[in-house]
Amino acid sequence: MANTKVAIIGGGQVAETKHLPSYSEIEGVEIVAVLNSNKENARQFALKNNIPGYYGDIHELLKKEQPDLVSVCTPNKYHYEHVTAALKAGCHVLCEKPPSILAEEAKEMMELAERKGVVLSYNFQHRFSLEARRIREEYRQGKLGDVYHINLSALRRSGVPGWGSFIDKDLQGGGPLIDIGIHMLDTAFYILGFPKVKKVTGKMFNKIGPYKSEGSFGQWNPEKYEVEDSFFGFIELTNGGLIQISTSFALNIKETKQLNAEFHGDKAGATLYPLEIYSDHKGELVSLVQEDMVEDHAERRAIHSFVRKCRGSAEEDIASGEEGFKIQTIIESLYKSAELGESIYI
Known part of the structure; x- marks a missing residue:
């Protein structure tokens, strides 16, 4: 052959x-x-x-x-x-x-x-992680119940890319939302089976990138910093659920970075990194699934x-062309919402 x-x-x-x-x-x-x-x-x-x-x-x-x-x-x-x-x-x-x-x-x-x-x-590639595959399996089996709230984070305290074209809006289309936040957004929708979106609301900020010249990811020219350095959004689903997303290249947070997805269902909750599924019994936390995954090669x-x-x-x-189109529609709508200062119905 x-x-x-x-x-x-x-x-x-x-x-x-x-x-x-x-x-x-x-x-x-x-x-x-x-x-x-x-x-x-x-x-x-x-x-x-x-x-x-x-x-x-x-x-x-x-x-x-x-x-x-x-x-x-x-x-x-x-x-x-x-x-x-x-x-x-x-x-x-x-x-x-x-x-x-x-x-x-x-x-x-x-x-x-x-x-x-x-x-x-x-x-x-994050939808190919062992953690994402396991949560998706447990969700489809009903272990989490009705997942009505999801919290996504793709945050860097001081992580403006000092190479490539990441701060060029014309070449990139945006900053952390379209670069790193999009990964957690896709992973969540993959786990949930791509539920339909009703409307989105976004707010972006540009408070640090244009006023600094270096961080843990290297140096950049503040005068050429054209993208948001943080973005916060709400995605309302037609089934009544809510997805929150927080993403940044530069944000004054305690940790160096955060990359996670939290799922809140009426039967159990789950976190992606590290993988854990948990519930409450008479006020005490009960771990239903807790695994430290071996080194992953999701990409x-x-x-x-x-x-x-x-x-x-x-x-x-x-990750099909159709799913890519759906994710791109959400990203574009979030940016449009932030630019117009109003919610966007999809």
Whole structure:
């Protein structure tokens, strides 16, 4: 059987530390090319990682290499352009989060993948964690009961990225909400089976990033800081439930960072990190499930599942184009709410 040919679009840190190692573990997968807007950078990346082809133009890459799968690891602004080009060429596509900057673009990509009969997936790796899978299983079995409140946190005390384009609103579409908060948002909706949303309300702040120049994640130019440094939102579900999300690059909190999802049901509650399911009995906390998971490789499982799906494994559970569109719609609506100062109905 011929090898599965993979092309990497965007030769940066995410591609090198997540995508390449994950693909290299899969038998019969061959990385054939890398693309970078700067062809010399693509050449250097290819030499460093033993990749035979390198390009500065995606259409040239797709025509000459004819890859089976494409991983899109470019800045958010270019996801739509690169995903669309690969889908039109008949390639299966795995795109880094977020799907795009605009929900309409995510919808177009979803519909294009359906018309072409190819797989479109997004790399929401936290839904592939052992903790998320276990809570989802327990929730579906009814152990938590009616989950009516969820609290999501993706917070950094001093974690403005000092590299890449994370503070550039034009390239990224936003700050911590679209970068790290989106992970917990997807994980919660995955666990709950993607309940329908009624309306969202958001509030964002820009109190620290434009006035500092360094933090634990490196240095940045405050004059070029264009995104929110914290975002707080409410998502009301049609079933009456409520999701709260708090996310930040910079916020005066006690911990260095917080990354968690808490689920409150009428039978039990649960936390994602660390995994625990608990209830109350006569005023005393009762632990129903408590596990310290071994070192997890959720991002690798995400990519491995994507490859198996593309190879025809129907039962593979991936972050689909449709789910990506739903998450993108919520993100866009939260930003719109914060900008307008009013709730947005979906």
